[in-house]
Amino acid sequence: MRMTSAAAGESRREPCAYCQARPHSLCSAVPDDALSMLATLAVVRDYAKGQVFIEQGAAAEDFFNVTSGTVKLYKLLPDGRQQITGFAGTGHFLGLAVTDTYTFSVQAIEPVRACRFSRSRLRRLMDDCPQVEERLLRTACQELIAAQEQILLLGRKSAQERLATFLLGWSRQADPRAPPAERVRLPMTRGDIADHLGLTIETVSRTFSRFRADGRIRTPSSHEVVITDRPYLERLAAGAV
Numbered sequence: 001m002r003m004t005s006a007a008a009g010e011s012r013r014e015p016c017a018y019c020q021a022r023p024h025s026l027c028s029a030v031p032d033d034a035l036s037m038l039a040t041l042a043v044v045r046d047y048a049k050g051q052v053f054i055e056q057g058a059a060a061e062d063f064f065n066v067t068s069g070t071v072k073l074y075k076l077l078p079d080g081r082q083q084i085t086g087f088a089g090t091g092h093f094l095g096l097a098v099t100d101t102y103t104f105s106v107q108a109i110e111p112v113r114a115c116r117f118s119r120s121r122l123r124r125l126m127d128d129c130p131q132v133e134e135r136l137l138r139t140a141c142q143e144l145i146a147a148q149e150q151i152l153l154l155g156r157k158s159a160q161e162r163l164a165t166f167l168l169g170w171s172r173q174a175d176p177r178a179p180p181a182e183r184v185r186l187p188m189t190r191g192d193i194a195d196h197l198g199l200t201i202e203t204v205s206r207t208f209s210r211f212r213a214d215g216r217i218r219t220p221s222s223h224e225v226v227i228t229d230r231p232y233l234e235r236l237a238a239g240a241v
Contacts, residue, residue, distance in 0.1 A: 015039055021067040024091030027115075029135035034128065041125055042115035047108040054106035060097035062116050066090055069112030070187045074195075075104050084196040086146065087188060089173055093139055110187045154198045157239070162197040163207045165237040167217070171227060184225045 016035045022028055030038050042065070047053050054064070056076055066088055073094070074084045085104060088094060094106055094114075117125070126133040153162055171180040186193070194204040211217045216233060218226040227233065235241045 016042075019067060021065070021090045025065050025067075026093045026132065026135050026139065027065060029131040030125070030129050031131070037128065038125065041117060041121040043117075045114055045116050047112040047114065049108055049110050051112075052105055052107045053114075054095060054102050054104070056103065056105045057101050060095060060100055060102045060119075062118055063093065063095040063122055064106075064114040064116050066092045066094065066112060066114050069108060069110050071106050071112055072109050072188065072192060072196075073104050073106055082195065084192055085150065086196070087170075087173075087192075093136075096136070096140060096143070109189075109192065157237075159197075159199055159203050159207050160210065161236055161239060162199065163193075163204065163211070164233040166193065166197060167225060167227060168230075168233055168237055180230070182227050182230070184227065186223050186225060190222070 016022060016027060016030070016038050017032070019027070027038060044067075045053070047069075068090055070087060070089045071092075071094070072084050073086045073088060074082045076082050087109075088106075095102065097103060122132075126136070149165075153165055157165065167184060168180070170186065171182070171184045188196075190204050190208075191201050194201045197204065199207075208217070208219065211233075212219060214229075216227075216229040218228055220226065232241070
């Protein structure tokens with residue numbers, strides 16, 4: 001059967017052209033006429049829930065662009081304790097390192113798909129598309145701001161202020177440019193949230209219960225929160241309550 005011109009055109013489309021993660025990721029800096037090159041540089045990989053694909057201390061040879069799923073970023077202490085420094089989802093670029101080794105580990109907390117770029121291939125992409133290097137610089141600046149916010153959260157905020165900050169931040173996770181979502185999916189466990197916020201699981205559970213009792217949120221399931229009083233949570237996160 002002869003393929004129609006529209007179908008033929010569709011079959012020739014580069015996979016990067018219709019990737020849902022592209023508008024939110026580093027790849028948005030790549031012009032349309034360079035997408036074929038981008039597709040040849042990327043190696044698509046799937047990671048199962050629980051799989052670690054960046055290990056602290058390992059050679060920083062690759063970078064990863066998350067196209068679906070959620071991961072946690074964490075650092076390990078010599079005695080085995082871990083501190084979750086953040087979570088990342090669709091569109092996040094992982095693996096930036098100023099040294100030859102990774103300074104953190106990354107684990108999939110649900111099935112994840114990511115495009116992997118070697119350092120040499122990423123350099124080639126930046127040479128051909130200077131916009132990519134500019135986007136990388138903005139990404140690095142955003143990570144610095146996030147680190148500063150995390151220092152403030154751990155150092156000065158109460159348990160309620162920490163959880164409010166986390167919920168509000170996660171409600172903007174899917175697309176920071178879009179209006180924040182009222183129904184928020186939380187793929188991480190309560191233990192992961194506690195670790196990230198520097199609290200105990202019991203404290204996180206009590207704070208969720210307090211927010212529910214006060215009508216600030218609803219929790220249809222353990223992995224979903226509906227924000228019902230955003231103005232209050234915003235004031236609380238800002239230390240204005």
